[in-house]
Amino acid sequence: MSVSTAVVLAAGEGTRLRPLTRNRPKPMLPAANRPILEHVFDALVDAGMDELVCVVGYKHDRVQDHFGPSYRDVPVQYVRQHKQLGSGHALLQARAAVDGPPLVVNGDRLIESSMVEAVAEGFERHDPSAALAVMEHPDAGQYGAVVLENDELTEIIEKPTTGEYRLINAGIYAFDASIFDEIADTPRSAGELALTDTIARLAEREQVRGVRCEGMWVDATYPWDLLTVARTVLARGKVDVTEREEGVWIHDEARVHDAATLRPPVVVGPDSEIGPGAVVGPDAALGYNVTVGANVTVERTVLDADARVDAGSVLVDTVTGQDVDVGAGSVVPGGQADVRVGNEVFEDQRLGAVLADRVTAEGDVSFDPGTLVGPSAHLHTGAHARGQIPDGAEVMR
Amino acid sequence: MCGIIGCAGRESETLDVLVHGLSKLEYRGYDSAGVALAGEGLDVCKTAGEIDDLRAALEERSPSGSVGIGHTRWSTHGPPTDENAHPHLDCNREVAVVHNGIIENYQELRDELSTAGHEFRSDTDTEVVPHLIEDELADGADPEDAVRQAIARLDGSYAVSVVMSGVDRIFAARNDSPLVLGIDSDAYYLASDVPAFRDHTDRVVYLDDGEFAVLDADGYRVTTLDGEPVEKTEDTVDWDPEETGKSGYDHFMLKEIHEQPRALRQCFRGRVDELSGTVDLADLGDLSPRGVQLVACGTSYHAAVYAAQLFQQAGIPAQAFLASEYATSPPPIGDALVIGVTQSGETADTLSALREARKRGARTLAVTNTVGSTVARECDHAMYIRAGPEIGVAATKTFSSQIAALNLLALAITSVGDAREVISGLRDLPGAVQEILDTSTAQEIAETYRDAESYFFIGRGLHYPVALEGALKMKEITYKHAEGFAAGELKHGPLALVTSDTPVFAVVTGDDEMATKTVGNVKEVEARDAPVVAVTDGASDVERYADHVLEVPDTHRRVAAVVANVQLQLVAYHTADMLGRSIDKPRNLAKSVTVE
Numbered sequence: 006m007s008v009s010t011a012v013v014l015a016a017g018e019g020t021r022l023r024p025l026t027r028n029r030p031k032p033m034l035p036a037a038n039r040p041i042l043e044h045v046f047d048a049l050v051d052a053g054m055d056e057l058v059c060v061v062g063y064k065h066d067r068v069q070d071h072f073g074p075s076y077r078d079v080p081v082q083y084v085r086q087h088k089q090l091g092s093g094h095a096l097l098q099a100r101a102a103v104d105g106p107p108l109v110v111n112g113d114r115l116i117e118s119s120m121v122e123a124v125a126e127g128f129e130r131h132d133p134s135a136a137l138a139v140m141e142h143p144d145a146g147q148y149g150a151v152v153l154e155n156d157e158l159t160e161i162i163e164k165p166t167t168g169e170y171r172l173i174n175a176g177i178y179a180f181d182a183s184i185f186d187e188i189a190d191t192p193r194s195a196g197e198l199a200l201t202d203t204i205a206r207l208a209e210r211e212q213v214r215g216v217r218c219e220g221m222w223v224d225a226t227y228p229w230d231l232l233t234v235a236r237t238v239l240a241r242g243k244v245d246v247t248e249r250e251e252g253v254w255i256h257d258e259a260r261v262h263d264a265a266t267l268r269p270p271v272v273v274g275p276d277s278e279i280g281p282g283a284v285v286g287p288d289a290a291l292g293y294n295v296t297v298g299a300n301v302t303v304e305r306t307v308l309d310a311d312a313r314v315d316a317g318s319v320l321v322d323t324v325t326g327q328d329v330d331v332g333a334g335s336v337v338p339g340g341q342a343d344v345r346v347g348n349e350v351f352e353d354q355r356l357g358a359v360l361a362d363r364v365t366a367e368g369d370v371s372f373d374p375g376t377l378v379g380p381s382a383h384l385h386t387g388a389h390a391r392g393q394i395p396d397g398a399e400v401m402r
Numbered sequence: 403m404c405g406i407i408g409c410a411g412r413e414s415e416t417l418d419v420l421v422h423g424l425s426k427l428e429y430r431g432y433d434s435a436g437v438a439l440a441g442e443g444l445d446v447c448k449t450a451g452e453i454d455d456l457r458a459a460l461e462e463r464s465p466s467g468s469v470g471i472g473h474t475r476w477s478t479h480g481p482p483t484d485e486n487a488h489p490h491l492d493c494n495r496e497v498a499v500v501h502n503g504i505i506e507n508y509q510e511l512r513d514e515l516s517t518a519g520h521e522f523r524s525d526t527d528t529e530v531v532p533h534l535i536e537d538e539l540a541d542g543a544d545p546e547d548a549v550r551q552a553i554a555r556l557d558g559s560y561a562v563s564v565v566m567s568g569v570d571r572i573f574a575a576r577n578d579s580p581l582v583l584g585i586d587s588d589a590y591y592l593a594s595d596v597p598a599f600r601d602h603t604d605r606v607v608y609l610d611d612g613e614f615a616v617l618d619a620d621g622y623r624v625t626t627l628d629g630e631p632v633e634k635t636e637d638t639v640d641w642d643p644e645e646t647g648k649s650g651y652d653h654f655m656l657k658e659i660h661e662q663p664r665a666l667r668q669c670f671r672g673r674v675d676e677l678s679g680t681v682d683l684a685d686l687g688d689l690s691p692r693g694v695q696l697v698a699c700g701t702s703y704h705a706a707v708y709a710a711q712l713f714q715q716a717g718i719p720a721q722a723f724l725a726s727e728y729a730t731s732p733p734p735i736g737d738a739l740v741i742g743v744t745q746s747g748e749t750a751d752t753l754s755a756l757r758e759a760r761k762r763g764a765r766t767l768a769v770t771n772t773v774g775s776t777v778a779r780e781c782d783h784a785m786y787i788r789a790g791p792e793i794g795v796a797a798t799k800t801f802s803s804q805i806a807a808l809n810l811l812a813l814a815i816t817s818v819g820d821a822r823e824v825i826s827g828l829r830d831l832p833g834a835v836q837e838i839l840d841t842s843t844a845q846e847i848a849e850t851y852r853d854a855e856s857y858f859f860i861g862r863g864l865h866y867p868v869a870l871e872g873a874l875k876m877k878e879i880t881y882k883h884a885e886g887f888a889a890g891e892l893k894h895g896p897l898a899l900v901t902s903d904t905p906v907f908a909v910v911t912g913d914d915e916m917a918t919k920t921v922g923n924v925k926e927v928e929a930r931d932a933p934v935v936a937v938t939d940g941a942s943d944v945e946r947y948a949d950h951v952l953e954v955p956d957t958h959r960r961v962a963a964v965v966a967n968v969q970l971q972l973v974a975y976h977t978a979d980m981l982g983r984s985i986d987k988p989r990n991l992a993k994s995v996t997v998e
Binding site for chain 1: 647648649650651657660661663664667670671672675676677826829830832833834836837840955
């Protein structure tokens with residue numbers, strides 16, 4: 006039976022990406038100049054899916070507002086997961102919106118359409134109860150590891166602690182329509198219904214097919230991963246705006262001053278403006294309506310929608326949320342630092358700073374490498390920022 | 403004020419196409435609906451109530467025919483009853499007519515027809531049309547001529563569509579009410595508005611006043627009412643039919659409130675350049691007016707009141723008028739530019755005011771959301787606000803986009819030199835509105851005051867129209883009494899209405915003299931024990947006198963009105979939601995009012 010409806014799981018916050026997820030779920034964080042989820046939708050539409058069902062939960066309005074009722078002429082239906090009780094529970098919410106076998110993907114990882122096509126084709130040709138994409142990955146221990154025998158799944162284990170696994174579950178599935186009953190029959194574990202638990206149960210009785218895939222597969226776990234994600238997207242040219250010269254993508258409705266320098270790879274989104282003397286790139290991604298003032302330097306940095314960087318500032322290795330305002334002469338010099346997230350310390354991470362939504366730095370503010378600034382924090386003129394700065398904090402000189 | 407749909411060439415699907423089209427036109431009216439299908443015979447089904455009531459009535463019988471017309475009504479002549487629902491029929495039940503507009507000479511036509519022995523079943527003005535056609539047919543006219551001759555006798559505004567027993571054609575004519583044809587390879591449509599058939603085709607032909615169209619399964623023909631052929635050009639509509647879905651929201655209104663950041667970006671796209679401090683509206687040409695008169699109704703009028711202040715601040719004499727008043731008692735125009743602000747571009751009162759202005763030799767400019775609308779075609783210039791389709795009857799995103807567009811217009815035609823600061827403020831607007839959507843506590847305020855008996859809204863300067871608009875939203879969708887006042891005017895009368903059960907929403911941003919004076923007015927109401935909800939950026943000390951605060955981000959003073967208004971939209975929405983109101987289709991109202 007042919008697979009033409011895709012269910013996208015986009016209900017989770019992505020807590021390890023805080024403080025960037027204060028106002029939106031992880032799938033809406035930027036992969037270069039547009040949300041991760043938009044890349045996922047592209048992969049699905051390119052693979053021929055003609056109906057999208059998006060399971061939304063945490064800050065669901067941000068997903069709905071961005072995509073509206075259709076994406077690239079493919080209708081998008083939204084279903085709510087009111088409590089985030091696992092990926093199986095999320096898929097179950099889509100039951101009424103789906104007839105026929107669903108293709109299911111996670112909304113928070115970049116994938117390629119070829120993988121979606123391969124899974125759909127593997128499912129259609131061999132008629133198993135389920136098919137899933139698997140790929141080789143050096144850090145199988147970080148993800149869901151799988152073992153195959155003759156392309157048939159024999160084992161699936163979340164974050165294995167032993168190092169013998171080489172294949173991971175890439176999070177792209179095709180299921181027989183009976184999957185919803187299977188999920189409903191799966192016992193909850195710690196109150197949650199994980200899709201992989203259902204798949205493991207299914208594999209004991211029926212054929213679950215592993216489809217080997219390769220290609221771009223990028224996951225962001227921590228805020229600084231968004232820099233890697235942007236670099237990968239730019240390196241692969243997964244950019245939806247006009248390429249002016251090699252590696253320089255400028256939206257038709259962006260304005261770049263003649264005396265500004267763009268160093269590839271770099272993308273400038275719609276309505277953005279870049280002033281004279283600014284040097285933007287390499288590995289810089291500017292989303293919607295971003296303003297970069299005169300003589301600003303932006304390098305290895307993601308500036309999300311509505312960000313404004315005033316004259317003479319320097320941003321290196323920086324990730325911003327939306328509507329961030331960096332006053333004149335502020336400096337994020339970039340470099341390596343030990344970054345604390347929750348109770349964990351990540352050593353020697355290359356991170357200039359993370360500025361969450363609506364952070365305001367008045368001007369002449371300097372940032373130590375590894376600084377995480379919470380949403381709506383206000384850094385006064387001449388302030389020096391370091392470590393973790395909480396939501397809404399006022400930082401004086 | 404009504405919606406019309408017609409279709410030829412869909413054979414057995416005709417009924418489904420009509421009912422689907424009506425459901426897309428419900429925003430134009432929803433107190434009764436009906437369909438007529440013709441082919442060998444004539445089959446009519448109509449009922450008071452919404453489209454769902456019509457669907458229920460159609461369960462029992464399924465009319466068929468190769469061509470058909472349908473109608474959803476918003477009452478002007480006669481209450482919403484089965485009899486007054488369209489289509490209307492002649493005495494022999496062989497001619498069926500649907501109509502949008504008002505036939506001004508209907509009483510005299512009706513008297514004449516009654517005297518001649520025709521029997522009327524409804525109170526509507528429309529019913530004279532089928533009887534007139536009946537007479538022409540009886541005199542030996544062929545069906546097409548019969549319709550032409552009948553329509554030639556009508557005075558007033560109309561979009562009319564006719565089918566007849568034994569005739570597999572649809573006849574249609576327009577004068578002052580919108581009508582558009584939809585063209586597909588093997589089927590043809592007509593409707594009051596494109597969404598009615600947008601799911602079937604994106605090719606359209608807009609009819610102009612005085613034109614007559616004939617559609618059948620093989621094609622369409624447009625002539626003047628006298629039969630002179632008219633060369634029409636086909637347009638392609640580029641918006642997406644799915645735009646009319648609710649994207650997972652319970653109501654179009656909430657969806658449209660949330661669409662504001664995107665709508666604002668679209669309004670500015672390609673028109674502003676912060677680097678050089680310029681606004682590019684070159685397609686409008688050189689306007690440089692000596693004065694400005696704005697005409698509008700409802701929410702658009704509030705945007706016009708706001709814009710008049712912008713022009714005045716730039717030294718251009720400007721005034722906003724209610725279009726219905728302007729049309730009947732216009733002021734001296736001189737060499738002022740007359741700007742009509744209308745979301746739909748079909749608002750009859752606004753069109754009428756602009757026609758009056760043109761008659762007096764004025765140049766006219768339309769500020770509208772609808773490409774191809776009557777106002778855009780009739781005015782000398784048109785500026786589009788680009789907000790995207792708005793379905794909720796209570797206007798939300800189009801108000802914000804109107805204000806944004808009027809700001810651009812004011813910058814472009816007053817050319818005060820470097821506009822960088824204002825443009826920067828405008829470009830910050832989408833982010834500021836998103837901040838409110840992310841952080842608003844309007845729902846709690848709504849919960850607290852849902853049972854209040856009246857709501858008052860006050861503001862000064864650019865916040866005065868926000869007070870008016872805040873009150874209008876509240877009235878429209880909660881059915882509660884609400885009034886907006888200029889803050890200084892409160893003490894000259896309305897203060898007598900203020901009690902401990904009348905929350906007062908005070909819009910105060912910045913900390914200038916105007917803010918200080920409004921804070922003074924807040925103290926006046928606070929002293930009368932009225933609960934005060936301050937909508938503020940926190941710059942003034944209004945919070946000290948307020949019971950609740952709805953925070954707005956610190957923005958340029960030119961755009962603070964937009965962000966403050968978003969908070970009030972949310973208060974009205976949540977109040978109406980808690981009261982269980984019909985938010986997208988409030989009672990007695992319709993989205994675009996195409997009658998005067």
